[in-house]
Amino acid sequence: MKFKHILMIILVIAVIIVVIQNSEETSLRILFWKITMSKIIFYPLLFIVGFLVGVFSKSGSSNKIDKDKVGVIREY
Incomplete structure (x- = not known):
């Protein structure tokens, strides 16, 4: 398992404990x-809303560089 998956599982378990x-x-x-x-x-509802806000804010951003605005870098 990747570190990210293990961290997510631990976070979900912690949220479940707090809710209970x-x-x-x-x-x-x-x-x-x-x-x-x-x-x-209330807490799971709040958690889900926060998760969805994070997912939608992440999907709107782009890491691509617009080559027309930046210019093309030539390799020699």
């Missing part, structure tokens, strides 16, 4: 709304 330990209810106020839900639902 926080099973009481919490209130969330967003402007005029008050939402009461269990932390066991």
Whole structure:
């Protein structure tokens, strides 16, 4: 297994442990709304939203260099 996969598995296990330990209810106020839900639902939801934001922000960026703007480097 690659180091990246092992690190991801450890991170997921840590998230699962934190979610299980926080099973009481919490209130969330967003402007005029008050939402009461269990932390066991809230934390994974927050984790998934954060993950999706990271995936979509990564997919929008490009590492390619525009050769018209930079110019072409000649090799000798």
